[in-house]
Amino acid sequence: MKFSGFELLKNAFTGQTGWTPHWRKAEPKSSYDVVIIGGGGHGLATAHYLAKEFGITNVAVIEKGWIGSGNVGRNTTIIRSNYLLPGNIPFYELGMKLWEGLEQELNYNAMVSQRGVLNLYHSDAQRDAFARRGNAMRLHGVDAELLDRDAVRTMAPFLDFNNARFPIQGGLLQRRGGTARHDAVVWGYARAADKRGVDVVENCEVIGLRQDNGKIIGVETTKGFIDAKRVGMSVAGNSSRLASLAGLRLPIESYVLQAFVSESLKPVIDCVVTFGAGHFYISQSDKGSLVFGGDLDPYPSYAQRGSLAVFSDVAENAIAMMPMLGRLRILRSWGGIMDMSMDGSPIIDKTPIEGLFFNGGWCYGGFKATPAAGFCFAHLIAKGAHHPVAAAYRLDRFATGRVIDEKGAGPTPNLH
């Protein structure tokens, strides 16, 4: 079934009985050309582009839980391409362009909303750093505007402009940035991949990576062995655990990132705002809830739940930036496991094992990358060669000194 205005109207008059499941509940076949491990946004996008762009349709996506149970259903939905380094900007801009055409491409309402992403600055030094970032973006054809204090005040009058300790001097604005409905993105990709023949297998965990002479030959799963010519790993926070099944160690540590959502309010924030004097970001969902978050918990974790210490830090940041939030009632908080890489940038590459490919190290920025990561990972798996915009995301860049360190924080994964 194709979504259209006509279908909506028809179903309005027929008791909404015409809607069909969005994808089949597939059971794994005994063999595939490509098996993708991990049915998050990245894994499903990879399968979609393998089928659509590269004509490879004998593909399975193997997911241990249900579609959307990982980080793709836990993130704060921000999309943007406001990066600084040449290894990153063209990649994230390809992502932004794919977002702009995503709903037509998938025939699915992903609620992509280019409401703007505003990063506040609070000192002369920070303004200079933001000016540099904005210039780097514009040199790559990405939109960026440096706003002064008055321009920020016009856009977001509710911020605390009189804060003595963290005075707001202005902001860097990317108008094309914004948010997308995270669940709809993953459902849309699952549906589109399924339509082209990809098997989306849920409740099936990969528990072994079988090799023969340094070459991958298939995956052991809780539903039996599956033969595969090529295997792509795309399991976000579980990258190290999965890679260890093939005897690999990765430049990654896993940490938990929390997010918070409030009761629904009338429209108050119409863009994404980030605090420059601490680590805090906030937006308002279409339901009216304020969605916000801040720092990682400081220690490696697989627990998917965070500590109170980080919540109180997030709350302090919130009130320093936007005092009216003091009256806000929080509905829920949750955590997701981030695969923090050693330079804060991702990896899309072959592994030392022939036929085994790796996509991971997305830290807390992988949602915005979903379309581009899927596209570039599919390119790598199909052609055996890097897509030009993802050519810097190599696994060996740490040993060779070609790190992509946006923050200049060095090999300290919890600080990126």
Added chain:
Amino acid sequence: MLINCPYCGLRDLTEFVVAGEAVARPDAHGDLDGADARAAFADAVYLRENPAGVHREHWFHAAGCQSWLLVERDTRTHEIIRVDAISAGMARETL
């Protein structure tokens, strides 16, 4: 969360800096520019076990006694199993 610093007693999480997996520095003898030494240092600086389970970590009591600590912790539950002070005489395998 409270951490039992061997010097200061029970202290709040916010006083500590976590430096991640406890990786020992490779032996710094011989040809440091050779391929073996380079590979050993790249491994130590960048590659991690990152297990789901018991994990040995370096913590620094930044807003306290400023000592480096060896913390054994379960990454699935955040339970702290033990905290030891790191001293100059410790055998490198135990770091």
